[in-house]
Amino acid sequence: MKRSLLPIIAHRTAILFFIVFALFPLFWLLKVSVTPNDLLYSEGVRMWPSRTTFDHYTFVLRHSAFPTFFKNSLIVSASTAVVVTVCASLSGYALSRFSFRAKYWIVALMLLTQMFPLVMLVAPIFKILSPLGLTNSLTGLIIVYSAFNVPFATFLMQSFFDGIPKDLEEAAMIDGATKFTAFRQIILPLTLPGIAATLGFVFTAAWSELLFALMLINGNAAATFPVGLLTFVSKFSVDFGQMMAAGVLALIPAGLFFLLIQRYLVQGLTAGAVKG
Amino acid sequence: MASIEIEKLEKSYGHVSVLHGVDLDIRDGEFIVLVGPSGCGKSTLLRMIAGLEGVSKGEIRIAGNRVNDLHPKDRDIAMVFQSYALYPHMSVAANMSYSLRLRKMAKEKIGAAVASAASKLGLEPLLERRPKALSGGQRQRVAMGRAIVRQPKAFLFDEPLSNLDARLREQMRAEIKKMHGDLKATSIYVTHDQIEAMTLADRIVAMHGGVVQQVGSPLELYDRPANLFVAGFIGSPGMNFLEATCSGGSVRLKDGSEIEARLHTSTPEGSSLTLGIRPEHVVITRDGSGRRATVELIEPTGFGIILHLSLHGIPFKVFTLDRQALAVTGEITVSFPPEYIHLFDGEGTRIG
Numbered sequence: 348m349k350r351s352l353l354p355i356i357a358h359r360t361a362i363l364f365f366i367v368f369a370l371f372p373l374f375w376l377l378k379v380s381v382t383p384n385d386l387l388y389s390e391g392v393r394m395w396p397s398r399t400t401f402d403h404y405t406f407v408l409r410h411s412a413f414p415t416f417f418k419n420s421l422i423v424s425a426s427t428a429v430v431v432t433v434c435a436s437l438s439g440y441a442l443s444r445f446s447f448r449a450k451y452w453i454v455a456l457m458l459l460t461q462m463f464p465l466v467m468l469v470a471p472i473f474k475i476l477s478p479l480g481l482t483n484s485l486t487g488l489i490i491v492y493s494a495f496n497v498p499f500a501t502f503l504m505q506s507f508f509d510g511i512p513k514d515l516e517e518a519a520m521i522d523g524a525t526k527f528t529a530f531r532q533i534i535l536p537l538t539l540p541g542i543a544a545t546l547g548f549v550f551t552a553a554w555s556e557l558l559f560a561l562m563l564i565n566g567n568a569a570a571t572f573p574v575g576l577l578t579f580v581s582k583f584s585v586d587f588g589q590m591m592a593a594g595v596l597a598l599i600p601a602g603l604f605f606l607l608i609q610r611y612l613v614q615g616l617t618a619g620a621v622k623g
Numbered sequence: 624m625a626s627i628e629i630e631k632l633e634k635s636y637g638h639v640s641v642l643h644g645v646d647l648d649i650r651d652g653e654f655i656v657l658v659g660p661s662g663c664g665k666s667t668l669l670r671m672i673a674g675l676e677g678v679s680k681g682e683i684r685i686a687g688n689r690v691n692d693l694h695p696k697d698r699d700i701a702m703v704f705q706s707y708a709l710y711p712h713m714s715v716a717a718n719m720s721y722s723l724r725l726r727k728m729a730k731e732k733i734g735a736a737v738a739s740a741a742s743k744l745g746l747e748p749l750l751e752r753r754p755k756a757l758s759g760g761q762r763q764r765v766a767m768g769r770a771i772v773r774q775p776k777a778f779l780f781d782e783p784l785s786n787l788d789a790r791l792r793e794q795m796r797a798e799i800k801k802m803h804g805d806l807k808a809t810s811i812y813v814t815h816d817q818i819e820a821m822t823l824a825d826r827i828v829a830m831h832g833g834v835v836q837q838v839g840s841p842l843e844l845y846d847r848p849a850n851l852f853v854a855g856f857i858g859s860p861g862m863n864f865l866e867a868t869c870s871g872g873s874v875r876l877k878d879g880s881e882i883e884a885r886l887h888t889s890t891p892e893g894s895s896l897t898l899g900i901r902p903e904h905v906v907i908t909r910d911g912s913g914r915r916a917t918v919e920l921i922e923p924t925g926f927g928i929i930l931h932l933s934l935h936g937i938p939f940k941v942f943t944l945d946r947q948a949l950a951v952t953g954e955i956t957v958s959f960p961p962e963y964i965h966l967f968d969g970e971g972t973r974i975g
Contacts, residue, residue: 514708517675520695521702522722522769536712 373598380404380591387587403592412567413593416575421600423485423571424553427492431500431549432542434493439504440530444513457498465495469562482563488571491563492553500545507541508534543608550604554597572597624809625686625776626651627672632681634667634833641667642833644681652807658820659830659856665813666781668830672811673779674698685776696725701770702779705786707762709754709769716741716750719768740772743802760791767799771806780812784819796822817857821845829853851971854899860929860940862965863905865898874898874966878935880914884964885975896974897967902929902942904963907951913958918951932957 379387380403382396390396407413441447442454472491473482481487511534519529535542557573564570567578572593579590627649634642642664649655657665670676672683674695683690690698701722709718716737723733741747744764754762763783770778780799784792800823803810814820820827821841829836829844829852837849848854854862867874867882869890874882882898890896906913907930916939920931928948930941932955941948941957966975 512706512708514704514706515710517673517695518702518704518708518769519710519721520675521673521698521700522773523696523725525694525696528725533710 376591376594376598379587380595382588384588403588404596407589407592407596411589411593412570412578413572413575413596415567416570416572417596419485419569420554420572420597423488423492424550424600426485426489427496427553428546428550430489430493431496432504432545434497435500435504435545436535436538436542438497438501440508440534442501442505443508444516457501460495460498465558469558472559473562476563483565483569485569487563488560488569491559492549492556496549496552500549503545503548504538504541507538507544511537547605547608551601554601624651624807627777627809627811628682628684628687629668629672630682630684632668632671632683633679634664634671634676635679640833642671642679645833645835647828647835647838649809649811652809654803654810654812654823654825655828656812656814656820656824656826657828657830658814658817659836661815663830664833665815665828665830669779669781669811669813672777673700673702699773699776700779701773701775701777702781703766703770703783705782707754707766707786709762709765711754714751714753715746715757715765715768718754718765719746719772722769722773736772737768740768743771743805744768744798759787760795763787763791763795767802771802775808777809777811780810780814782814783812784814784816792819799823817859821857827857829856831856847973848899848965849973851897851899851967854965854967854973858901860902860942862899862901863939865900865934865937865939867896867898869894869896877937882959882964883961884966885961886966890968890974895969897971899965899967900959900963902940904960905941906958906960907941907943907945907948908956908958911956913956915954916957917954921949921951923949930955 378395381399381401382390383398383400383402386396386398442450476482476487476491479487481490515533515537516526516529519533520526524532555573556571560571560574561577564574567575576590576593576597579586579593627647629645629647629649632642632645633640645664645668647655657668659665667676671678672685674690674693678691685698685700710721713721719737719740720733723736728736737750738747741750744767746761746764746768749757749761749765754765757765763786766783783799784795787795796819799812803823812819812823824841826838827841827844828838831852837844837853839847844853844857848857848862851864855864865876867876869875869886869892870881871892872886874884874886874896876882876898884898914934916932916934918930919933919938922929922931927942927944928946930943930948930951932939932941934957964975965973968974
């Protein structure tokens with residue numbers, strides 16, 4: 348059967364439009380980051396400056412506190428991602444497979460925590476953390492981010508566990524595995540796509556979080572990258588070139604991270620487990 | 624290998640009772656088939672023996688030892704699942720050797736056990752493949768291989784052939800029977816397919832509504848069903864049932880005609896009965912004697928012919944190998960040989 352060309356063209360155009368729409372801000376970020384300061388306001392709106400420069404990048408890397416921000420962000424985001432994923436894997440598995448008393452209420456409570464605007468919680472959390480010496484510290488940020496991300500990540504992991512047939516664990520238990528061995532050797536390897544997705548989700552959430560980082564951290568030593576970006580805003584001017592250069596650099600780890608996990612995100616590992 | 628004893632076994636989920644006191648003695652090396660319609664509790668019973676479901680009341684003993692509270696891994700049984708439940712991230716060889724590796728068996732021994740199981744099932748060329756690269760029949764074989772490498776005390780099968788097409792199912796059925804002949808392993812097999820039950824079983828356990836209806840050899844269940852349920856469930860096409868009453872020591876059908884049948888003398892006069900006769904036992908008479916029936920539909924199966932009749936308005940089936948039946952129209956006459964008539968009382972229990 349010969350397929351008519353028109354729907355295909357319409358389909359591809361729609362996809363193209365969406366991609367352009369989604370990626371245009373990133374392109375603009377890149378464009379501004381390589382535009383020399385003297386051309387930024389003088390050339391009007393142009394798709395690409397007549398002259399490009401990497402001066403902003405050099406400045407950001409050599410003369411600003413950006414490398415510190417970058418390192419802090421990396422520590423906070425990676426630790427949060429790992430802590431949350433470990434907790435969420437265990438709790439998600441429990442919610443998916445076990446029935447226990449108060450399960451309903453635990454789920455309800457976890458949902459409840461997701462309902463409040465975070466701004467409401469800034470002051471109480473500051474009050475709690477400051478006597479413990481956890482303000483102005485990366486550990487404090489990791490704890491707060493983990494607490495906020497575990498509920499959602501738990502639901503995410505639960506849905507991945509739900510997708511794995513119970514027969515597999517039962518087969519493993521009959522083969523001689525304990526419940527935990529079955530979890531570790533059979534279920535966990537099959538949940539790698541889910542784990543990758545959770546890691547990625549939590550990592551980006553922590554990477555771009557501004558509110559708590561701004562409120563709990565003062566001074567450059569423990570500032571994360573989103574807070575650091577604000578230092579490019581001074582009283583009288585905004586240094587767009589440097590800010591954008593810092594932004595582009597901040598994209599790199601997130602990009603690398605997704606490059607690493609994309610294999611697991613797209614791969615259906617459970618194929619062939621049961622009939623199909 | 625081992626015997627399995629089940630005593631007064633009950634299972635309930637909250638207030639819902641699924642098994643109501645099951646008693647069963649399975650001898651060492653016996654092939655037992657649990658058969659019944661869906662929801663009859665056969666799978667639950669199997670899963671309780673496997674240890675995947677807890678016991679609400681009663682006792683399960685494997686080789687004389689009470690296993691009620693034993694974890695599945697400690698019961699030394701193997702199970703073939705309907706979905707096969709192969710580990711997708713492991714090769715065929717790794718799937719088969721998983722249980723042995725968990726038991727920390729020596730590498731050479733594992734290799735030998737897998738090789739011998741693979742050769743029994745013709746799996747040698749597939750050992751390095753992942754399950755997703757296998758066809759349905761091959762996956763089924765791997766699932767069987769995974770069970771036989773361990774030489775467990777007993778094999779449990781949970782509708783293992785339901786996902787295969789008809790031809791493959793027939794072939795695997797024969798292979799399972801052959802394998803049982805070779806291994807002489809105690810096996811419990813759950814199915815809703817009565818052909819599988821009849822062909823495989825040493826003894827069939829017919830279940831309905833969480834109660835064992837009858838335990839016996841396939842032919843016992845076919846020849847002398849203990850009650851209406853077993854009579855209707857075993858056999859294809861299913862048995863014909865006609866309402867009747869006991870009158871003067873003989874059986875009177877609804878239309879008033881009497882029928883010759885062996886009846887217990889203790890049956891009270893006037894009590895209602897159900898008369899059953901299998902479609903393959905009904906005789907089409909050529910000389911006009913017998914009961915009149917109208918032909919409604921003719922189904923040729925190739926092997927034989929199924930005639931759908933209306934006997935005084937009651938649907939009635941006849942199975943015959945006689946190809947002349949294909950040409951019949953209108954009214955025919957049929958007779959019921961007395962030796963093939965089953966009689967059940969008002970409660971559905973066999974009385975003759």
